[in-house]
Amino acid sequence: MSIIKRNHTFPSVFDDFFSRELINWGNNNFSASNTTVPSVNIKESAESFEVEVAAPGMDKKDFNITLDGTMLTISSEKQHQDEKKEENYTRREFSYQSFKRSFQLPKDVVDADKINAKYENGLLHLTIPKKEEAKKQGPRLIEIG
Template sequence: MKLFKWNISDIKPKFPNVIEKFLGKKITNEAANNEYVSVVPSVNIADVDKAFEVSLALPGLDKKDVKIEIQNDSLIVSSEKQYEKEDKNKNWMRREYAYASFQRKFQLPESADQDKIQAEMKNGVLLIKLAKKSDYIENKKQIVIE
């Protein structure tokens, strides 16, 4: 004897899940048909001796899929990629499409030399090195707490 009659589909939310939107992918195992997927790649930023190093995890992307630009003292890294998969058999055909994109924007510090930037892609990791200006003097002032 069941006290409650329910089905797992009854408790599944009918609206987009906040976590799914944040992660940029579906949590369920259902196939996503023609959906826009926005994934924000993980980033590490390091202030090393003579440069700033920005590394982005971009698994599955090739360097031709990634765009890097400087705009209004900001470093912008973006990508757009379309995927298409087709399966054929004697009596049926299945075709799936997907579109994925991201954009990360970083405000550059005044000490970054925008003319000396290097980028390399290796094993799904994009490494961007921004040289520091050699003649930059940091304006630093300590504030006394009252």
């Protein structure tokens, strides 16, 4: 059982070819709009799935985590504006960050009511517990009759 990643963008072959670095062709941390998409680690244990999202510089209020059926979506929007209040500025910097990552959870395996999330030291950590009947059972001795 594994969590399946869903992409929300479908870049063309030409966009993909010209936007990739020649030395780092396999770089998957950029979306079609060349914005950074945070890296994700997913680990499965007998008890749960552990999802880690690398998102430094964010606050926990910047994240939106939803579960729609078996589709888990982690998204964020953050807009930053330089605080200088000069009226005759010649340059003013605006910054906007957003991302959306979706994962298909295994059907009838996850205990949705007990999903836990915390953000600490630039890492969003989700614990997605499994239902009791979905947890891996140890080896069982079968009697021969």
